[in-house]
Amino acid sequence: MFVYRLSWCxxxxxxxxxxxxxxxQRPAPSLVPPPTPEVVVTKPSIQNLTNPLEFNGNAAxxxxxxVKARVSGFITEIHFSxxxxxxxGDPLFSIDQRxxxxxxxxxxxxxAKALAELNELESEVARYKNLLPKAxxxxxxxxxxxxxxxxxxxxxDKSRAxxxxxxxxxxxxxxxxxxxxxxxxxxxxxxxxVTGTGSSATRLTTVVTTSPIEVYFDTDERALLLAxxxxxxxxxxxxxxxxxxxxxxxxxxxxxxxxxxxxxxxILDFVDIGVKPTTGTxxxxxxxxxxxxxxxxxxxMRVQMTTxxxxxxxxxxxxxxxxxQGRKYVAVVGETNRIEYRTVTxxxxxxxxxxMLRVIEEGLGENDRIVISGMSRAREGSxxxxxxxxDVSPTAQEVVKP
Numbered sequence: 451m452f453v454y455r456l457s458w459c460x461x462x463x464x465x466x467x468x469x470x471x472x473x474x475q476r477p478a479p480s481l482v483p484p485p486t487p488e489v490v491v492t493k494p495s496i497q498n499l500t501n502p503l504e505f506n507g508n509a510a511x512x513x514x515x516x517v518k519a520r521v522s523g524f525i526t527e528i529h530f531s532x533x534x535x536x537x538x539g540d541p542l543f544s545i546d547q548r549x550x551x552x553x554x555x556x557x558x559x560x561x562a563k564a565l566a567e568l569n570e571l572e573s574e575v576a577r578y579k580n581l582l583p584k585a586x587x588x589x590x591x592x593x594x595x596x597x598x599x600x601x602x603x604x605x606x607d608k609s610r611a612x613x614x615x616x617x618x619x620x621x622x623x624x625x626x627x628x629x630x631x632x633x634x635x636x637x638x639x640x641x642x643x644v645t646g647t648g649s650s651a652t653r654l655t656t657v658v659t660t661s662p663i664e665v666y667f668d669t670d671e672r673a674l675l676l677a678x679x680x681x682x683x684x685x686x687x688x689x690x691x692x693x694x695x696x697x698x699x700x701x702x703x704x705x706x707x708x709x710x711x712x713x714x715x716x717i718l719d720f721v722d723i724g725v726k727p728t729t730g731t732x733x734x735x736x737x738x739x740x741x742x743x744x745x746x747x748x749x750x751m752r753v754q755m756t757t758x759x760x761x762x763x764x765x766x767x768x769x770x771x772x773x774x775q776g777r778k779y780v781a782v783v784g785e786t787n788r789i790e791y792r793t794v795t796x797x798x799x800x801x802x803x804x805x806m807l808r809v810i811e812e813g814l815g816e817n818d819r820i821v822i823s824g825m826s827r828a829r830e831g832s833x834x835x836x837x838x839x840x841d842v843s844p845t846a847q848e849v850v851k852p
Contacts (some may be wrong), residue, residue: 501761517657626795692721721735789829
């Protein structure tokens with residue numbers, strides 16, 4: 451037993467050395483390099499763009515009419531639903547006609563009576579005139595009869611005027627829309643007694659026009675003067691007064707709060723007579739088509755007005771921009787496909803068909819390849835595999851062809 455333990459103690463170190471030598475002879479595993487990250491790149495787009503100024507505005511109807519009763523009586527019918535679109539001349543309310551029919555018929559009877567009396571007096575006047583030379587009647591009797599005839603003639607005119615007024619009152623019993631547009635809520639119900647007398651006339655509803663529609667906004671005088679000068683230059687230098695500013699056709703665009711693009715395009719229609727001393731701004735009005743009646747009076751709108759000629763502008767997709775401690779940059783793929791973070795100075799945003807673009811004022815060249823997809827893999831100094839390039843173009847409303 452002692453000899454066995456001694457032998458094991460002798461061979462054990464040799465076995466350990468042998469195992470180490472066998473393990474060292476295994477071939478080292480081969481290292482596969484990671485694939486080069488892929489990124490999508492594009493070049494900046496160069497376009498001739500206008501540089502419009504933006505203002506806050508509110509929509510307003512071109513015409514607004516409060517519909518009031520013109521005769522007194524009870525409402526018998528209401529011919530519209532609240533908010534309905536109507537055409538000029540469409541019936542809105544009916545007032546009980548029966549009292550006015552009685553008045554008209556009485557007036558017509560008075561006309562017939564006055565006409566009969568006048569015809570009788572005309573005959574008497576003619577007879578007295580023939581008898582006057584024969585001294586059968588005196589001059590005084592003749593003149594009295596002529597005066598009676600003139601009074602009867604005046605009474606006939608009065609009766610005819612009463613008939614005309616009665617027929618007009620009958621017409622006023624049918625209240626029609628004075629405009630083509632939309633009608634507001636009704637303020638009376640069937641059976642209500644309404645008054646049609648002067649300032650106390652009952653208001654029945656309100657009707658507004660919907661297309662075109664106006665948008666009011668305040669602009670500074672410099673922007674307004676620049677826009678006017680640009681419009682005059684496009685007309686060949688022919689100037690107009692502020693009163694006729696519509697003739698210059700200064701373009702005005704607007705959008706609603708839920709819209710990204712300035713889809714509603716019109717012209718400058720009115721400029722107020724003076725500058726507000728408290729704000730230094732001028733009240734202006736644009737006129738916009740509104741065929742779908744999407745814009746309703748009172749809606750808030752953002753308004754654009756172009757004051758300068760188009761300029762050559764560089765654009766990149768907003769998704770290509772990164773921010774690092776307030777510094778804006780884009781990832782540029784160099785000639786060796788190595789990523790470089792390029793600091794840029796940006797301008798305004800421009801809507802595009804597939805997203806927003808950003809104006810680049812400094813920091814990029816026209817032929818630089820910028821990363822627009824795969825930014826997380828585009829680490830500065832790393833090598834990437836650039837994929838297909840996409841064209842970057844703004845929307846048609848922003849581009850001005852040279």
